[in-house]
Amino acid sequence: MKALLQRVTSARVDIAGRTAGAIEAGLLVLLCAEHDDTDALADRMLAKILKLRIFSDDAGKMNRSVQDIGGGLLVVSQFTLAADVSGGNRPSFTQAAPPDEGRRLYEYFVSRARAAHPVVATGEFAADMQVHLVNDGPVTIPLQMSP
Known part of the structure; x- marks a missing residue:
């Protein structure tokens, strides 16, 4: 499972001219399920995201988590994180989970994020989405969890 986290002051996802999900300060989570990913792996990924200390404390050091600051999560499906460009100029997405499993x-x-965290917004799986964000820092963190 792969994720790309962006620390944001605000973010939203629009689909066909309507806002599907929006947050103020927090994390934009671009999430990709790959072959052989499991529920347990998703649980580990969520635990890491919620505890990752990438928000500034009073001294300006990255020492607080999204939970510590009461920030939101905007979770957006992004199968293109599985892109493989090693064989040429056109990406291959064969490592992405099949659509039903993804x-x-x-x-x-x-659902696990909503059970564990008070502010969770989403995009829509497999939709054509426009993601708007103000990256704070900028801070962008890639995460990968393997079975």
């Missing part, structure tokens, strides 16, 4: 794992992750 959807199931994405929805599982979101």
Whole structure:
């Protein structure tokens, strides 16, 4: 499972001219399920995201988590994180989970996030989305969890 985290002061996802999900300060989580990913792996990914200390404390050091600051999570499915460009100029996405399993794992992750964290917004799986964000820092952290 892969994720790309962006620390944001605000972020939103628009689909066909309507806002599907939005947060103020927090994390934009671009999430990709890959072959062989499991619910347990999604649980580990969520635990890491919630505890990752990438927000500034009073001394300006990255020492606080999204939970510590009461920030939001905006979780957006992003199968293109599985892109492989080693064989040429056109990306291959063969490492991405099949659509049904990708959807199931994405929805599982979101349900677990909502159970563990008070502010969780989402995009829509497999939709054509426009993501708007103000990256704070900028801070962008790639995460990868392997089975």
